[in-house]
Amino acid sequence: MIKAGIVGGTGYTGVELLRLLAVHPEVELAVITSRGEKGLPVSTLFPNLRGRVDLAFVEPDDTVLKGCDVVFFATPNGTAMRSTPALLEAGVKVIDLAADFRLRRTEDWERWYGMPHTCPDLLAEAVYGLPEVNRAAIRSARLVANPGCYPTAVQLGFLPLLEAGVIDPQSLIADAKSGVSGAGRKAEIGILLTEAGDNFKAYNVSGHRHLPEIRQGLAVVAGDSLDLVFVPHLIPMIRGIHATLYATLTTPDVDLQALFEQRYGSEPFVDVLPPHSHPETRSVRGANQCRVAVHRPSNGKTVVVLSVIDNLVKGAAGQAVQNMNLMFGLPEIAGLDGIALLP
Amino acid sequence: MIKAGIVGGTGYTGVELLRLLAVHPEVELAVITSRGEKGLPVSTLFPNLRGRVDLAFVEPDDTVLKGCDVVFFATPNGTAMRSTPALLEAGVKVIDLAADFRLRRTEDWERWYGMPHTCPDLLAEAVYGLPEVNRAAIRSARLVANPGCYPTAVQLGFLPLLEAGVIDPQSLIADAKSGVSGAGRKAEIGILLTEAGDNFKAYNVSGHRHLPEIRQGLAVVAGDSLDLVFVPHLIPMIRGIHATLYATLTTPDVDLQALFEQRYGSEPFVDVLPPHSHPETRSVRGANQCRVAVHRPSNGKTVVVLSVIDNLVKGAAGQAVQNMNLMFGLPEIAGLDGIALLP
Amino acid sequence: MIKAGIVGGTGYTGVELLRLLAVHPEVELAVITSRGEKGLPVSTLFPNLRGRVDLAFVEPDDTVLKGCDVVFFATPNGTAMRSTPALLEAGVKVIDLAADFRLRRTEDWERWYGMPHTCPDLLAEAVYGLPEVNRAAIRSARLVANPGCYPTAVQLGFLPLLEAGVIDPQSLIADAKSGVSGAGRKAEIGILLTEAGDNFKAYNVSGHRHLPEIRQGLAVVAGDSLDLVFVPHLIPMIRGIHATLYATLTTPDVDLQALFEQRYGSEPFVDVLPPHSHPETRSVRGANQCRVAVHRPSNGKTVVVLSVIDNLVKGAAGQAVQNMNLMFGLPEIAGLDGIALLP
């Protein structure tokens, strides 16, 4: 059994990790930390875990964490980087669900996250945990940077097209929509039911932190010349991301459907829908799954890709477990066979 | 492996049965029928099942169904009773998720359901599938009448009080609220998002079919003198039932909390919350669980019980699987260990 | 034109007052105060008011407020009582939408609201602003305590029965459900869309501040012996209250429908639905209206009343405007003729 620790378990990625790890056949939940809620049984905060997780939150304690095989950081940005070097030193594998190790260039990270990075050397070592791109590297990684939710949905949608070289990398538009849980479990007016419910709006059109992450991931394939417009929106629902992606075709006679099916045919967690399909966010609710469909309206010059994930699963905790499975040589799907809840 | 068949799989109890049975360690899904959708892959109608259930709907066919070990009816009322005698004859166990075998008295059934019953003799044999009451009988049953959703939530809330004889059986009020999936997957104006969304209302105050079912279940304990007012309401959400139950205490010095904890202490799927708790429907979303709390406001003469279930799981498909486990001598919790999805 | 001021306009009752007063034919909006948002245009916080209300929030200033004809307090509890004596002294009429003047007994107020009352003498003078009960007194009042949202829905439902003496005043149960806006515009985890959305629960079963207010209102008719159990619940929607009321009939042969129609026949804002109706909260969304229906299930001993209001209109700002109309001798319906938004 793999001894797993979770640092910062009071947010939604934390409870989702607990939901998944509590039924994982190869994992023993060893410790979960929270400064603010120390002493509180996890199941008091998250009553869905009653009878299933009997841990209480404890203060972060290096000795205990160093006794784990793997530590997940489900913390605000800037927290994981402070503890990670010592944990790696002690032989613990680390998976950061926040953004501390997602950007490779220190200056990019510091500009977008507004603070100095305390272990920039680890930025080079950290493996970006998108298994569909970096599976081999993840298998041998000590430190995995778990991708953001929007970046997962957007990259999985654009990658087959960029890898095949059939679109103009300067023409990318990602019109993305997220359920409110993407904003986290924070006491803020803007995400009250009375404010975000029965409402729809764009936000951060002038710049969102996931933009450089998506650019970096796509540039690995397309080169630095790529031009991406990214517009996020808030959907009045709890879970789910829907990315609607646009690009200009440069190779009009390509068989787009075949391209996607070949690219993802052996991927356990990416599902290419039949032609003319419209994936629904509810079809992945609670499941570690990305479903994509590719369209070419009016047989014109623009390709449209529709990509959906559950932001808390394939966009966060589920992908983290998938990465853990790879890092420990387990079957990639271990503990991830739950079926999406529909309706 | 138990070969399971599902008759009428295009509704919400059908898809929920599929979600649960597809990951059940002891079950092989043999057949699913639907006259209207014959030939259609199940996963086209319910895309959450893509890659997990590769059956297509077939026309009901006695030969195939008779080759099953168990057949679930997820059909409209009045369907199961037509096929059940032949299936039982062939040695197949039957679990009816509709109402055909829930009421013991033929005349009651015919009055509330508005049609003649085609096999009234089986009404006496059928076991009412509430394991917390009838566990032993279910174990040896050929035919189980799976309880309704409201009746499950309401009975589990009232039973400890009636069994202990601490409330006046003439004083019962069940103010119950259900998510919209309780109305089924039917093309009706009243349950459109535009009609039932952002709205709350009572319905069927003058009489709901679950009233005689609840009365019958409680009368086993309390006798025929019991008087129950049952008012159902529609909540603008998909899943979940919340029953708020009122009764007049006749034994004011009873320890209500202890009473509930003793009654349900060994039940795997009924969770008694600590004093002063308010169970939330989301704490059981997708899980085969009932959570209850008992209150006595102002230490007065009225006891208030709060009882929540997921109407599609403990209120339908999950309870059906729990019954199947009992009927086949499996661990009662087999295939039912999924944790509720929160948030 | 009546010069109106609003103290504390950043909450939902504040914006709702602005929405109503901005189109009121006899009102000039003179000033709106907020310490926290001083200088901010009202329409920046509430973009529905762009182009319709060009005020900015200012710090509370007695001189300006004393120049008003009427001041509305849309503030947290405990604020209005500090400024009200000076305003009354200056000849300004005051309508408090918070709870400062709702309870007549100082000791009750101090126990339920947890602070000393700074002007207990005014508790006796303040008129409880439920026009269907106190219309004449409101007309001549200087100080009106605008009722709470639950108390409005519950009292309007029980009053005809208690006034007619046809129910046992010791048998009252109010199972009430509210949209989330009833909790106000506050940064709290529990009312995030991710927490309160797709969920249903009871709260404060052991005691809610609206309980003594309801008791006091009903006791005027029924005497102090009345016994009321009040259980509030949270509905996953923005606006609306649905009260389901239960009482034991003492006069079984009363014509309940006629009783309600006679009681409310001339009320402009209480609508008695036909027999067997189920009022919906959306039928009053945005409108100053209470709709009620009365039932007697199975012709039994229990009467069931269903009562709906929009908690922000008839349960707060709309009722405040109705009171203002009465206090200034205007037509009672002035400015209140907006029709509910459906769907």
Added chain:
Amino acid sequence: MIKAGIVGGTGYTGVELLRLLAVHPEVELAVITSRGEKGLPVSTLFPNLRGRVDLAFVEPDDTVLKGCDVVFFATPNGTAMRSTPALLEAGVKVIDLAADFRLRRTEDWERWYGMPHTCPDLLAEAVYGLPEVNRAAIRSARLVANPGCYPTAVQLGFLPLLEAGVIDPQSLIADAKSGVSGAGRKAEIGILLTEAGDNFKAYNVSGHRHLPEIRQGLAVVAGDSLDLVFVPHLIPMIRGIHATLYATLTTPDVDLQALFEQRYGSEPFVDVLPPHSHPETRSVRGANQCRVAVHRPSNGKTVVVLSVIDNLVKGAAGQAVQNMNLMFGLPEIAGLDGIALLP
């Protein structure tokens, strides 16, 4: 007073017309027709109208309709064209809220709507009722084709850019999202709360009937060479459209904010938000208003316009009343001064 008739009043545009016309100072509601609901009081179907509209549905009757000054068609496509010639003949003005007169070319109409047009000659006479474009023509029109909801939001967003010639007309992308009421009041599985709630998806990516309407409207300015990709999505909410519009700038040094403010400075129902704003659908809920904001992310080559309307008001019934006001020489804002309901 203008005598107004409504044909087909059982859908959402019908009830919305009633809500607006019932308080319009210059309109007398003369008749409302529905074959299916003949005899039913309007307020039974739409309880928000109780006490405010006392009409009952009647069968369509030419004599009565010909006695009206204006007739609104709130009918399925293909209905208005059958009655319109006779009404015009009788001197009645006609406003069609369906699509019968929206496309100028008969062959386009017949291809997209799948039926022959019965009065193609009127297609040339009909004025497309977007007042911000065709105000003068509407003033003198006998027959107005009220625009579709998506076309209103999309055209108002693109028009300033196309009119000023600052974008490439071959680069247009409209990623549009609509609340469920846009699908009408029809008994269909796909728009049940249980299907469309807590979910997000695109639909009709391969072609939506509003595409040729938008193209036609924009081509008046940009010429036939324009290329538009239009992807509609379904939001889990009742009312509101949010269009996110993308185009490639050809004149990089244009002041986009000034361009929009000049274009719409004198429009009563188009509100240009300050720079860096994100309009919310709730800011126009129930109001005849379009709010737009213009962005240029990273100061790059792509302009992004955000445009919101209430699909039932500025996208249907409100715009129809605005057109009526123009056709009868009334103040354009008569009866349209209701403020959006927020929260």
